[in-house]
Every structure is written in C-alpha cells, then in structure tokens.
Amino acid sequence: MLYSIVRKEIQSHLAGVPLRVVMLLTLVLAASSTLIAARDYNLRLRAYQDRVAAHAQALREKTVYSFLQPVVVRPPEPLSVLDQGFDAHLGSDVTIHLFAVPAEATGGYRGNEFLASSSAADLTTIVAVVLGLLALLLAYDAFQSERDGGTLTTLLALGIPRGALLAGKILGGLLALALPLGGALLVSLIIFVLQVETELSLSQRLRIVGLAASYVAYLSLMFLLGFLISLVVLSRSRALAMAIILWIATVLVLPGVIRTLVVDLWGVRETRQAAARHSAELLALRDRRLAEELRREPLRTAFSRDFAVSFATGENRAVRYRYGSAAYYDSLNAYYRTEVSTGMRYAEAVFAERQSSEERLRAAERLAAALATVSPAALLDGLSEELAGTSTGEYDRFLAACRSYRLTLIRYLETRNAFSWRWFTDDFPGRLHPWPHFLGLSPEEVDPGEVRRLFERFNEPEVASRMRREQARLERDPARRLQIEDLPRFMDPDTGFLESLRRGAFYALGLLAFNALALIAVMTRFRRWSPG
Helix, strand or coil: CHHHHHHHHHHHHHHCHHHHHHHHHHHHHHHHHHHHHHHHHHHHHHHHHHHHHHHHHHHHCCCCHHHCCCEEECCCCHHHHCCCCCCCCCCCEEECECCECCCCCECCCCCCHHHHCCCCCCHHHHHHHHHHHHHHHHHCCCCHHHHHHCHHHHHHHCCCCHHHHHHHHHHHHHHHHHHHHHHHHHHHHHHHHHHCCCCCCHHHHHHHHHHHHHHHHHHHHHHHHHHHHHHHCCCHHHHHHHHHHHHHHHHHHHHHHHHHHHHHHHCHHHHHHHHHHHHHHHHHHHHHHHHHHHHCCHHHHCCCCCCCEEEEECCCCCEEEECCCHHHHHHHHHHHHHHHHHHHHHHHHHHHHHHHHHHHHHHHHHHHHHHHHHCHHHHHHHHHHHHHCCCHHHHHHHHHHHHHHHHHHHHHHHHCCCCCHHHCECCCCCCCCCHHHHHCCCHHHCCHHHHHHHHHHHHCHHHHHHHHHHHHHHHHCHHHCCCCCCCCCCCCCCCCHHHHHHHCHHHHHHHHHHHHHHHHHHHHHHHHCCCC
C-alpha cells in the first residue's frame, strides 16, 4: 500500500512541469557553476604553489636572523568548488615574526578576478535557491489538488490509514526531489574529479557526504513547510502566494538583513576602529621607548669611524648592517636585544587589544546565527561552509596555527643563539671589514673630525667600484647565508570530518530540530484535516 502511494506521487511529480523544468535548470547551473569554480580553484592553487616556492627560495637567501620571517600561505580549499563560502575572500598570507602576533592574513587569492570580487553561485546556492523553491512548489498544493479531484476522499473511504497516506506522499515527494539533487551532485562531482588538480583526503570525502546530507535535510524541511501550507491554506492560489513569500523571505531576504542589522546595531565597526586606534597608540609608545633606548648610547647614533652601513632594511623592523667595527656591533647587539624583548611584549598587548574587538565580532556573529535560525537557507549556509572548510571558523583555525608556529619559531631562534651579532649583520667576528678598510685605513687610524670628509670619498669612482666588487663577492658567498635546514615547518593538518561537524553542530541541530517540528505540525494538522 505504501509502495503504491509512493509510486503514484513520484509519477505525478514527474508528469508535472515544475520538476522537469527545474531539473534541467539545476543540471545546467550545477555544471556551469562547478566548472567555473573548478577552474578558478586551479588558478588559485597554482598561485598558492608559486607563492610557497617563492617564499621558500627567499628564506634560503637570508643572511641575518632578523630577516628570517617565514611567510605562511593558506592553501585554497578544494571543496570551495562546491561551496565558495569565504575561502577566496579572506586573506591568505601571514608573515611570522617577533613583532606581531598573527591576527589576520593579508593578500588573498586572485584566480578569476570577477569571482574574487563577487559572490559566485555554487552548488549550495543552487540547492538553497532553486531546489528550495522546487520543494515548496511540489508540496504547496499536495492536498488541495487531490481534494478538488476527490482522490483523497476515495483513498480514505477505501480504508487506507491516514498515517500511511501521509508517509507515502512525503516519501514520494522527497524521492522526486532526490532526482534533481542527485543529478546536480553527480554532475558536480564528475566535473570536480575531471577538473580539480588535487587529490582529496579521506576527511574531505567524508565532508562531501556531509554536504549531501545537509542538502537533503534542507530540502526535506522546505518540502515539509510546503506541506504545512497545503494543509493550512484552503485556496491553491493563496497557498502558492504564501509559498513564494516564504521562499523570498527565508532564502533571499532574512539571512543578509539579519547579519547586516546585527553588525550595525552591535557596534562592531566602531569597536574595531577603537581597537585600531588603541593599537596604533601602543605601537607609537613602543617606538618612542625604542628610540630613547637607541639614543642612549652615542656610538649607535653618531656617524663615526666605527659606523656600519645600514645595508638593507626590510619589513617589521628588520635591518641588516655591514662594514662596521666590533665596538659598534656590540653596541647594536645590546640595543637589538632590548628591541626584541620590548617588541614581543608590545606585540602581545596589541594582539590582546585586537582580540577584544574580534570577540565582539564573534559575539555578533553568534547572535546573527541564532537569529538566522528562522531561515532554513541560513542554517544550510552555516553548516555547508563548515563542512566545506570555507567558513570564517576555518580561517580562525588557520590563524591559531600561525600563532602556534610563531612560538615555535621563537624557540628555534633562541636555540640558534640568533639574538647575537647575526641578528643584524652578516659580518663575521674576526673577519670584519669596517668602512675605513676601503680607504686603506683601520678605524683606529681615522680622526673623528675627518669622518665625514673621508666618507665622501665613497663617491670617487675607484673607491665606489672597489666597494661594489666587495659587496658582490659577499653576496655570492654561501657561507654568509643562514643554515636553516632544521627550520621547523609550518604544520596545518586537514580539518577532520568530526571537527567540521562539531563546528557546524548548531546549524545541523537547527535543521534537524526544524524538520522534526515541521513533521509534527504536519502530522498534527493532517489528523484534523478534512478532505471534504
């Protein structure tokens, strides 16, 4: 009996126009969106690989430890092909150094420039928008049409239990919905396998299964809501209008409106601006204190016979010196030890300030997520982003791994006695060539009053040429490069299926709870529903 009802429902839906039209539309959209996303992912993957290789080569060229600032690059997530989420819109590069605790990533992926600046349609969007509407259209008149034709009266008169009739209609409708969903999944996965230049891990395969299950839960909820409309509203035209309004409100309007209102009312922007101002004040105070420390020793500030050339200045307070005396380097070493300890202390203070503002943002996001539970599409978005690894939570996990790696790098520098001369110079003790050397003098032979006049001689062609040859020779000398074969590697293991499911538990439980409530409401209403 149940089988007959299910078969009848499937045949009825297959004979209807909505299912056939939407199935064709879904297959076309799934194929095109997955193909575009796969090619964009491949572009981002190649950009990631090129950046990793370039940063690794740059590290091998470093000659002082202050320049040893590894750049960690966040790899693009393969499952972003199915659910774009925030993967391509958040920063990707984090420079690891002593003077800042990683709180955000810079740069970003630029595959297809159009996709980088807009929200592209993906499989999750197609399921939420297109198939969500189809689920409502298949169910909104599930009882009116049969009541108008007298079919339900006949079936109930034949003694078919109401429970069996309701179960058959629900199962038949869900199996009919499974056809376009299964087709879209199949087409997307075939294109994924053929186009994506990455081998999926076991956890990623399991997360694809989780994505499929989340799509089923969402469509089941939308179908049950359509059923409830069919049982409550007597007129087919009114039921259709209510279904369309429900779809527009819960899928298109509410998710974005809720997030925008919460961010504005919660004062997230103002909090971030205040944190940025306070952080800038802390860094300014740090710089003033370090400037005072630098001026405390005249040897470090006055141009003298011991002076070393600031040969190269890099980012994040990294400076490389050359052609100085031992006395000058000893004085610089004392300053840079102070700079390192002071910089690390202020880095923690700035990070704590930023974290307070980020916590307010996270509180706003949690509130928005709670309010967005009125929208099945918002629940689906949250769950699918966690399962696909394209959520802001995944980005936060990456930053946490970067902070852990920074501590590992600090311990490595300490074990390598990095905070010595080698922190700022690639001149070796015992093989120093202070700048007077190029003029045929030693520092002791230079009259302090003649320093500036002698230094002007570097503009002479012969002296300048000699210095250029010396610099070129030193740059080619492999002995001056840091031996960093034992430098710890950044480790960021793939997010496991259970971990992504744990992070998405709120959204998953929301979908399941609403499915249960909708089913109870449908069953309760159908018991009292009269086909007459």
